[in-house]
Amino acid sequence: MFGYYVELALRSLRRSRALTALMVLAVALGIGASMTTLTVLHVLSGDPLPGRSGSVFMPRLDPRDLDGYDASAALPTQVTWADGMNLLRAGRAHRQALMVGGATAVQSDDASLDPFFVPARFTTADFFPMFGVPFRYGNAWSNGDDEGRARVAVISDALNDRLFHGGDSVGRTLHIDGVDLRIVGVLAPWRVVPHFYDLSTGDYATTEQVYVPLRTARDLRLKRNGGVECWGSGSADEDGMETASCVWLQFWVQLDDAGAVAAYRTFLDGYVHEQVARGRFLRPARSELPDVMQYLDERRVVPGDVRLQVWLALGFFVVCLVNTVGLMLAKFMRRAGEVGVRRAMGASRRSIFLQLLTEAVAIGVAGGVGGLLVALAGLALVRQQPSAAAHLAHLDATMLATTFAVSIAATALAGVVPAWRACRIPPALQLKSQ
C-alpha cells in the first residue's frame, strides 16, 4: 500500500512541477538556513572537553579591597600569585594547574626562517593530564620539573611541523626569546573551543604552541599576556607581579566525584575564611566552584550576532513552513474531484489522509536533500569568514540526521491540516459537480 501511495505522490508532484518546486525550495531554504546557523551555534557553544568538562572546576575567590565592593557582582575569574600558589601547594584536588598565557618569539636553527611569534602557555604540569591533552611524542614535564624550574618545553604539532618538519623532536632545543629550552613533548593536534581555560586571550583563541613550566617562564621573564586586574597599590609592573595585588593567573582543578567536589568546596570556603580572619582578604568571605560549562554559561561566550542569526533563521523557517502549508492546502483541495472518486470507490478517509501525508513527506525528503545542500553551501560561506572559530563550522553526523528528521517532521506536520481538510470532502458533492 505504501508503495502505491508513494507512486501516487510522485505522480501528483510531477503534475504540477512549479508548485512542487516552490514547496521544496521553500522547505530547503528554511531548513538549510536553520541548520547553518544552528551548526555555527553548536560549534561555538560546544563542550570544550567532551566527557571531562563535568569534572573540571574553576575555584573562584575575591581577594580585592573594599573599593567599589558590590556583593552581587561576579567574583574574579583569575587569582593572585599568592592564592594560586597556596591552592596549588595545598593539593586538595585530584589534579590542579596554575597558568597564564604568553607570547614568545621562536627562533629556528634554520637561518632561512625569520623569528616568529606564537601564543604560549606557562603552566604547572597537571595542565596536560587534567585537560586530556594528547601527545604525539614524549610527554609532559613532571611536578619536580615545576619545582626545579627546569628549562623544558612542550610544543604543539603545528610548531613541530614548522621547526622540525614533523619529526620526533623530543630532546632537541627550542630557542625562544633568547633562551634555550629542552623539548620534552610534542602534542598531537589539539584544540579546545571555546578557549575556556583563559578567555582573556580571546573566547575562541587557538590553543597555544609553546608550553613552559610556570616558574621557569617567570624566572626567564618570558612575555606574559592576558587580562590583569589590580586594586589598591597594585601595579602591572612586570617584575612585581608575584607580590602585586593583582589577579592575573588562571587556576583549574579536577574533581572526579560529588564527594570530592563537596570536600573541595569545604576546603575552599575554609581557605577564604582563613584569609579573611588573617586580614589578607578584606571583603566578606565568598567562594565559588563552577565547572567548565557553568562558567562558560555565565560568561556568555557565544557572540550575540550568532544567537540573533539562529532566531532569524528559525523565523525564516516558520514563514517557509506556513507558505508550504498554504500551497499544500491549495494543491490538495484542487484534487477534490480525484479524492471524491477514490472515496466513492471505497477508499477510507484514513487511506486518503495517509496518501496525502505521504505526498507531504515526499516533499519533506526532497526539502531535506535541498536543505542539506543549502546548509553545506552556507557553512562553506561561513568558513570563508576570518572571524574566530568560523573555520570550525562543519556539519557533523548529528546535524546531518537532524536536518533530515526536522525536514520530514516539519513537512508532515505542515501536511496534516491540508490532508485532513481534503479527506473530509464529501464524495457525493464532488461527483455531482463533475
Place this chain on the structure above:
Amino acid sequence: MQIKPILSALRRHKAGTILIALQIALTLAIVCNALFIVHERVEHVSRVTGMDESNVVAIQNRYVGTPESYIPLVKTDVQALRSMPGVEDAYVTNAFPLRQGGWSTGIQLKPDGQKEGVSSALYFGDEHTLKTLGVKLIAGRNFTSNEIVSINRDDRPAPPQVIVTKILADKLFPDGDALGKTIYYSKGRPSTIIGIVAKLTVPWTDWEYPDNVTIMPLTFNSSYQIFLVRAKAGQQDAVYKSVADTLYGVNRMRVLPENFGVRTFEMVRARAYEKDRGMAILMSIVCGVLLAITAAGIVGLSSFWVGQRRKQIGVRRALGARRSDILGYFMTENFLIALAGVVVGVILAVGLSQWMFTHFEMRRLSFTYVIVGVVVLLGLGQAAVFAPALKASKVSPVEATRSV
C-alpha cells in the same frame, strides 16, 4: 468596489485566508527588523575616522630579544621609514583608529580628582603624527621635536603637553575655551592642552565615546610598536609592498605578523567592520528571499482560488461584470487579506523588536521601518496577485454555461 461579497467569499476559504495573512504578518515582522539591523550596521560601517584614510599603511612590529631599551631601535626604524622612496611621513605609536585594541584612561579636571573622569583613548605620537594621519589642527599648535619623551611599560602616560579632539575638548570644557587649560591623566601630574584637532576616532568600533581621543608626545619603550606611514599620492601600493623589506633591511630581529603585520588602511577598515558587513549582507539576503517566498506563496494560492472559481467568474461575466471588475475583485481581496496580515505583522514586529532590545542590547525599531515594511508588503501582495487576477479577468462568460 463591493467589499461585503469579498468578505463572505473569504469566509468560505478560512484556512487559506488565515495562512496568507499569517505569512504576511510573519514576513513583515522579520523583514522590518532585519532591515533595521541592516540600517544600523550600515550606519556603523560608514562612520568616518577623521583621518585622510587613503595612502596610509599600518605596520605592527614586535622586536625579538631584550635590549636595554627599545627606543634606539624605534628611532632608527622611523628614520628608515621616513627616508623610504614614496613615503611622505611616518611615526610610531601604540594604537590608531579602527585597530580594535588600544589604551584608554579617565581625565580629571583637578589634580586629586576622585571621580570617574572623562574617558579618552590614548594615542602616542610625535610632531609627525598629525601630518601622517591627515587630521586637521583647528586650534593651538603641534608638538615640537623636543617635547617627545619615552615612557616605560609601568609608567602612567601623563605628559606635560597633549593634543585632544574637539569633541573631547568640549566635553571637558563646555564653554569652548579648552586650549591652554590644564587636565590630569594621572593624579597630581598636570597636562596642558596645546592643540585641538577637528576629529579623530578611538581604536574600537563599539566604544561608548567614539570621539574621545588624546594624542600624547610619547614613545613607548616596548617590544610592541606600530608604525603608521603616509605614502605620497599614488605610491601606496609600492610602499605597501616594500615596507617589510625596508624594516627587515634595518634589522632582522623582528616579527611582522603574517596576516596583519603590514596593512593598508583599507584593509584595516575592512577587517574592523567585516562582522557588521557580513551581518548586513546576510540580513539583506534573508529579506529578499523571504519576500520572494511570500510572493510565490500568494501567487500559488491565488492561482488556485482563480482556478476554483472559474465558474462563478463566468457567471459574473455573463451577468454583465466587466473584466476590470473581476481584476478589481481579486486585487481587493488580496488587499484585504494583506491588510489583516500587516496589522498583525506590525504588532509582531514591535514585539520582536522589544524582545531583541532586551536580549541582544539592540536599539528599538524605528517606526519608519515599520511603515516601509507595511508599504512593501501591501505592494508585494498586489504585485503577486496581479498575474492570477489578470488570468481570472480573461475567463470567458461562456464558462458559466459549461459543465453544469
